[in-house]
Amino acid sequence: AQSVAQPEDQVNVAEGNPLTVKCTYSVSGNPYLFWYVQYPNRGLQFLLKYITGDNLVKGSYGFEAEFNKSQTSFHLKKPSALVSDSALYFCASYHENNNDMRFGAGTRLTVKP
Amino acid sequence: DVKVTQSSRYLVKRTGEKVFLECVQDMDHENMFWYRQDPGLGLRLIYFSYDVKMKEKGDIPEGYSVSREKKERFSLILESASTNQTSMYLCASSPTTLGLVRQYFGPGTRLTVL
Numbered sequence: 557a558q559s560v561a562q563p564e565d566q567v568n569v570a571e572g573n574p575l576t577v578k579c580t581y582s583v584s585g586n587p588y589l590f591w592y593v594q595y596p597n598r599g600l601q602f603l604l605k606y607i608t609g610d611n612l613v614k615g616s617y618g619f620e621a622e623f624n625k626s627q628t629s630f631h632l633k634k635p636s637a638l639v640s641d642s643a644l645y646f647c648a649s650y651h652e653n654n655n656d657m658r659f660g661a662g663t664r665l666t667v668k669p
Numbered sequence: 670d671v672k673v674t675q676s677s678r679y680l681v682k683r684t685g686e687k688v689f690l691e692c693v694q695d696m697d698h699e700n701m702f703w704y705r706q707d708p709g710l711g712l713r714l715i716y717f718s719y720d721v722k723m724k725e726k727g728d729i730p731e732g733y734s735v736s737r738e739k740k741e742r743f744s745l746i747l748e749s750a751s752t753n754q755t756s757m758y759l760c761a762s763s764p765t766t767l768g769l770v771r772q773y774f775g776p777g778t779r780l781t782v783l
Contacts, residue, residue, distance in 0.1 A: 562711075565709070597678075597776075598776055599673070599761075599775050599777050600759065600772075600774040648712075657702075659713075661709055661710060662711050
């Protein structure tokens with residue numbers, strides 16, 4: 557069965573510093589990979605996706621993610637964090653063969669001024 | 670602009686009550702989903718529907734049922750609410766199953782069962 561892991565419950569960074577939120581996946585074949593963000597008392601908002609092609613994917617709000625097949629990772633990155641980036645981030649994978657969508661447990665990002 | 674709406678943002682019910690959570694999307698999407706979100710567990714799929722009157726069980730369907738009588742509306746029903754169903758419930762929709770690109774989420778309903 558496929559699964560997604562976010563090894564860090566919490567990530568703290570200072571404003572202006574680069575940030576990384578980690579995600580690893582366990583999926584046979586070629587997964588579709590997603591990042592979503594959830595602000596307080598809101599639903600999930602789509603940030604970016606990887607389906608095929610270039611391993612570096614650029615998304616909303618200056619975020620990007622790198623697909624690494626050998627390490628089965630899809631880490632979310634941003635060169636310079638903003639306080640407004642503080643939120644809960646979810647990685648997700650989808651496998652077309654079995655129509656299965658899986659979410660990680662979430663990582664709470666806190667950016668301090 | 671794409672929109673998924675949920676009938677209530679906050680709901681408080683008593684143990685044993687029948688609870689209805691409504692979700693409406695205006696994008697003519699075929700697929701609709703109900704998840705529950707709990708700290709440390711992420712999102713877990715309760716049920717999804719890929720067409721009107723069609724439904725499929727997700728990972729945690731026990732204690733829940735769903736109804737999809739119209740394409741735009743997907744209802745989650747708690748037949749007899751229990752305290753362990755206290756959670757945040759998220760509805761989502763997406764276009765056709767094959768070639769899933771992304772899901773669109775509603776704002777969530779925070780349900781408390783006393």
